[in-house]
Amino acid sequence: MKKMEGKVVLITGGARGIGYGVAKAFAEEGANIVITGRTASTLVEARENLEADYGIEALFVVADGGDEEAVKNVVKQAAERFGRLDCLVNNAQVSKSGTMLVDHTKEDFDLAIYSGLYATFFYMREAFPYLKESRGSVINFASGAGLFGKLGQSSYAAAKEGIRGLSRVAAAEWGPFGVNVNVVCPLAMTPGLEKWKDEYPKLYAQTIQGIPLGRFADPEKDVGRVCVFLASEDAAYVTGETITLQGGSGHKACPSGPHKSGRRLFCRPCGQLSARGHRDTFSIAEQ
Numbered sequence: 269m270k271k272m273e274g275k276v277v278l279i280t281g282g283a284r285g286i287g288y289g290v291a292k293a294f295a296e297e298g299a300n301i302v303i304t305g306r307t308a309s310t311l312v313e314a315r316e317n318l319e320a321d322y323g324i325e326a327l328f329v330v331a332d333g334g335d336e337e338a339v340k341n342v343v344k345q346a347a348e349r350f351g352r353l354d355c356l357v358n359n360a361q362v363s364k365s366g367t368m369l370v371d372h373t374k375e376d377f378d379l380a381i382y383s384g385l386y387a388t389f390f391y392m393r394e395a396f397p398y399l400k401e402s403r404g405s406v407i408n409f410a411s412g413a414g415l416f417g418k419l420g421q422s423s424y425a426a427a428k429e430g431i432r433g434l435s436r437v438a439a440a441e442w443g444p445f446g447v448n449v450n451v452v453c454p455l456a457m458t459p460g461l462e463k464w465k466d467e468y469p470k471l472y473a474q475t476i477q478g479i480p481l482g483r484f485a486d487p488e489k490d491v492g493r494v495c496v497f498l499a500s501e502d503a504a505y506v507t508g509e510t511i512t513l514q515g516g517s518g519h520k521a522c523p524s525g526p527h528k529s530g531r532r533l534f535c536r537p538c539g540q541l542s543a544r545g546h547r548d549t550f551s552i553a554e555q
Contacts, residue, residue: 270298271500275402276350278302278342280333280391281360283314285458286409289487290357290495295322297496302346304331304360325350333360333387343394353398355499358388358408358431363424377423384427385434392438396447403446405499408435410453412514428453432510439508448507450498454491455514457484480516 277294281287282303291301295318303318303326305311311328318326327349331338346353363380364372388408399406413421414429432451439449461484465472476482485491491513497503498511 270296271496271502272297272299272354274298274300275354275499276300276302276346276352277355277357277499278304278346278353278391278395279357279359280304280387282357283307283310283328285460286454286456286487286491287357287359288314289456289489290359290492291318291326292322292488293492293496294355294499295324295326298324299355300325300327300350302327302329302342302350304329304333304342306330306332332383333358333390334382336386336390339387339390340394343391343398347398352402353395354402354404356391356395356399356404356406357495358391358406360384360387361409361424361427363421363427365424366420367422368420369422372423377426380423380427381430384424385430388431389434392434392449396442399447400442400445405503406435406438406442406447406449407495407498408432408449408451410435410451410510412453412455412512412517415453415510415512435510436508443507448498448503450503450506450508451510452491452494452498453510453512453514454485454487455479455517456487456491458487478517479514483515485513485515 272294277299279287279291279301282291282301283305287303291303291314295301301318301324303311303314308330311330315326315328318324327346329342329345331342333339360383362383364376367376392406408431410428410432411424412418414425414432418425435449435451442449494511494513498506
């Protein structure tokens with residue numbers, strides 16, 4: 269029997285990129301899938317492919333996660349269609365990356381907070397009654413942008429670190445009900461990153477040098493499989509944790525070497541200052 273046979277997984281932003289890779293990993297293990305997004309045509313294609321390739325049932329719902337009523341409707345439709353919910357994966361996030369903090373507007377910050385932090389809160393709150401019944405799991409997505417302080421990612425990092433804090437509290441509050449809550453921080457190859465690779469091959473090559481495993485994560489085989497593990501019985505005692513899928517990039521010295529600057533260290537390629545030395549190489553949005 270497959271690990272997720274007969275179970276239902278709701279994945280926000282599940283029609284493309286990392287979210288779609290996660291959806292495929294769960295479908296491979298027999299789970300029925302609910303995917304959300306803002307573009308109907310993309311969702312239709314993803315649903316058709318999931319059902320055809322894996323023989324599971326898939327439901328799509330067009331929704332903006334920052335809209336509280338829209339989130340209520342998603343969870344309602346999922347419950348009406350499948351009668352249960354076993355795992356919630358909060359993957360979707362929109363932000364204005366590459367804008368320095370002093371250049372951010374309130375609208376820029378709202379975009380990240382509503383699509384990320386508020387959406388995660390709304391989905392968790394609405395899904396909890398069903399997760400409590402199934403003794404299910406929540407998998408929230410955070411980012412190296414927050415862990416390592418990536419340049420030009422202030423609103424995105426703020427939203428993601430807020431999600432990590434929310435997840436730790438939820439793990440404490442929901443543990444007695446058998447619901448585990450964990451966070452994944454991926455650095456994965458996506459269509460957007462493929463485009464960046466083609467446009468800036470030298471920068472891509474430098475970035476790869478900062479990843480000990482020498483590659484970006486595969487959305488399905490690397491990120492998706494970790495998510496399946498966290499939602500399975502194998503991870504029943506894992507909660508409140510942050511799993512970094514960064515290929516070791518937070519632990520490898522910069523290829524050009526750190527440089528002393530008073531008491532701090534300065535990394536030339538990424539321009540970051542850190543009392544602990546180089547932590548991450550370039551500001552790349554993972555999702």
